[in-house]
Amino acid sequence: MQNKEQNITQTNIWSNLVDQSRSVGDIIISDLFKKEKNRAKSMSIKIAEVFFDYSKNLITKDILKNLIALAEEANLSIRIDKMFDGKAINRSENRSALHTALRADQDGEHSANIKLKFKSINDQASKIKAISDKIRSKEWVGETGKSITDVINIGIGGSDLGPRMACTALKEFASARLNIHFVSNVDGTDINDVLSNLNPETTLIIISSKTFTTMETLLNADKALAWLEKDLETQNIRSSNHVIGVTANAKNAKLFGIDETRVVEFDDWVGGRYSIWSSIGLSLAISIGFDNFQTMLSGAREIDNHFRESPFDQNIPVIMAVLGIWYNNFLGAQSHAIIPYCERLTLFPSYLQQLDMESNGKSVDQNGEQLKYQTAPIIWGQTGTNGQHAFFQLLHQGTKFIPIDFIAPIIQKQSDDKSQKILLNNMLAQSMSLMVGKKAKEGENHKSYPGNKPSSTLLVNSLSPKTLGALIAIYEHKVFVQGTIWGINSFDQWGVELGKELSIALNKGNISNIDPSTDQLKDIISKFTNY
Ligand code: F6P
Numbered sequence: 076m077q078n079k080e081q082n083i084t085q086t087n088i089w090s091n092l093v094d095q096s097r098s099v100g101d102i103i104i105s106d107l108f109k110k111e112k113n114r115a116k117s118m119s120i121k122i123a124e125v126f127f128d129y130s131k132n133l134i135t136k137d138i139l140k141n142l143i144a145l146a147e148e149a150n151l152s153i154r155i156d157k158m159f160d161g162k163a164i165n166r167s168e169n170r171s172a173l174h175t176a177l178r179a180d181q182d183g184e185h186s187a188n189i190k191l192k193f194k195s196i197n198d199q200a201s202k203i204k205a206i207s208d209k210i211r212s213k214e215w216v217g218e219t220g221k222s223i224t225d226v227i228n229i230g231i232g233g234s235d236l237g238p239r240m241a242c243t244a245l246k247e248f249a250s251a252r253l254n255i256h257f258v259s260n261v262d263g264t265d266i267n268d269v270l271s272n273l274n275p276e277t278t279l280i281i282i283s284s285k286t287f288t289t290m291e292t293l294l295n296a297d298k299a300l301a302w303l304e305k306d307l308e309t310q311n312i313r314s315s316n317h318v319i320g321v322t323a324n325a326k327n328a329k330l331f332g333i334d335e336t337r338v339v340e341f342d343d344w345v346g347g348r349y350s351i352w353s354s355i356g357l358s359l360a361i362s363i364g365f366d367n368f369q370t371m372l373s374g375a376r377e378i379d380n381h382f383r384e385s386p387f388d389q390n391i392p393v394i395m396a397v398l399g400i401w402y403n404n405f406l407g408a409q410s411h412a413i414i415p416y417c418e419r420l421t422l423f424p425s426y427l428q429q430l431d432m433e434s435n436g437k438s439v440d441q442n443g444e445q446l447k448y449q450t451a452p453i454i455w456g457q458t459g460t461n462g463q464h465a466f467f468q469l470l471h472q473g474t475k476f477i478p479i480d481f482i483a484p485i486i487q488k489q490s491d492d493k494s495q496k497i498l499l500n501n502m503l504a505q506s507m508s509l510m511v512g513k514k515a516k517e518g519e520n521h522k523s524y525p526g527n528k529p530s531s532t533l534l535v536n537s538l539s540p541k542t543l544g545a546l547i548a549i550y551e552h553k554v555f556v557q558g559t560i561w562g563i564n565s566f567d568q569w570g571v572e573l574g575k576e577l578s579i580a581l582n583k584g585n586i587s588n589i590d591p592s593t594d595q596l597k598d599i600i601s602k603f604t605n606y
């Protein structure tokens with residue numbers, strides 16, 4: 076049992092794992108396949124259209140047993156129930172983390188607390204449907220009576236990465252008539268580039284911000300609205316059909332001037348990086364249509380059910396999480412690579428960076444006690460085969476220990492058989508060669524591949540709203556399981572606040588105690604500019 080008095084590292088299971096990690100040098104992954112005839116099959120899990128093979132990992136069955144026991148020791152089952160039941164597991168902000176309620180089967184069994192949430196969830200979903208239907212059917216017109224052709228989602232972090240990643244991933248499902256653009260960076264280049272090619276008469280701006288206080292988003296929104304106003308010669312553009320606000324802070328959106336009917340809310344128990352399932356998904360729903368958006372939610376729901384109902388040793392998010400703990404806490408891995416063999420998943424690694432690192436990049440536990448062990452690894456990655464010609468050298472022969480997730484859709488209709496075959500064979504060649512390695516002739520050490528490098532492979536039948544929803548949910552729950560084992564709050568992000576405060580102070584020019592280095596840089600900048 077993990078509580079203030081008993082740290083997870085003080086448990087017998089942790090000690091057993093430390094012992095097992097000492098003899099990990101004796102484990103040769105490829106030899107394990109000879110010893111355990113059934114290893115590939117027994118270390119694979121199939122759920123709906125997802126196939127997860129974790130047999131190429133540096134684990135024996137005994138190690139896995141202890142890792143699963145560690146999850147049990149951390150009271151994972153109780154924590155899962157607490158999350159799904161909407162208990163205030165985000166303790167520093169005293170609120171629940173209920174993204175799972177957004178995609179729940181409302182006819183299923185739920186606590187009274189969850190049932191209470193369904194009304195606002197359904198109201199918000201109806202609004203997403205009404206708006207996306209009208210825009211897609213050309214019924215939604217701008218100030219000059221023309222229908223919308225371009226939608227700009229202005230938001231950052233969780234109010235950008237989810238819909239941006241999913242719009243790229245689900246291009247095959249998108250309306251050919253509508254272009255969806257994303258602006259996030261406060262670097263004016265971002266918004267200027269997007270606006271320079273658009274016609275204000277047919278452009279809709281969606282201002283997405285949970286808090287409606289985020290400096291980058293509000294500045295970019297002001298710029299976009301000024302652009303609309305100037306061209307359309309309208310005084311009341313903020314309350315026109317060209318502007319929608321998506322937020323958990325309707326008051327601020329209305330103060331910003333957005334008409335009440337065009338404020339689409341979501342609830343504050345949806346964390347920013349878990350908000351793709353909420354009204355933050357509006358730009359995505361406009362692109363792929365409400366039904367496809369719902370299908371994405373249903374893909375996540377299948378994983379929610381799998382996560383809640385499957386024994387831990389048959390549970391994809393749990394297995395992924397404990398493997399990560401093994402590498403991170405017992406074998407000293409500092410990072411974890413995500414390599415999708417799929418051009419459409421190009422933004423998936425950066426989406427997972429926020430999901431994982433903003434959730435679990437913590438160094439105090441739920442009680443505010445300093446942790447004496449490692450938490451979130453650095454998540455990074457890029458699509459294959461591109462990465463093969465860039466950083467794979469380091470994966471094969473470098474000195475860093477980096478576990479990898481390979482991800483691929485089996486079929487890609489927008490590609491062609493020949494390319495798809497070569498793409499998938501490249502992925503298989505990489506995971507295989509990383510594992511088996513190759514001895515070089517004497518005197519040719521530069522040609523030697525040590526091998527024994529672990530990886531897991533996630534295959535989906537094809538990339539669709541359903542499988543994308545499933546993939547995202549798998550990683551959400553993996554992050555949750557790891558946060559549970561580490562005893563941290565995966566749902567706050569206090570670490571981003573200090574930088575925000577200092578940038579506001581610098582902008583206002585009222586910063587005190589400026590350090591000599593920053594002062595020098597400020598001086599150099601001001602020699603070229605007037606700020
Ligand atoms: O700065 C971090 C953060 O708070 C993220 O957690 C969040 O997704 C992002 O900023 C954007 O916040 P908001 O949706 O309130 O504009």
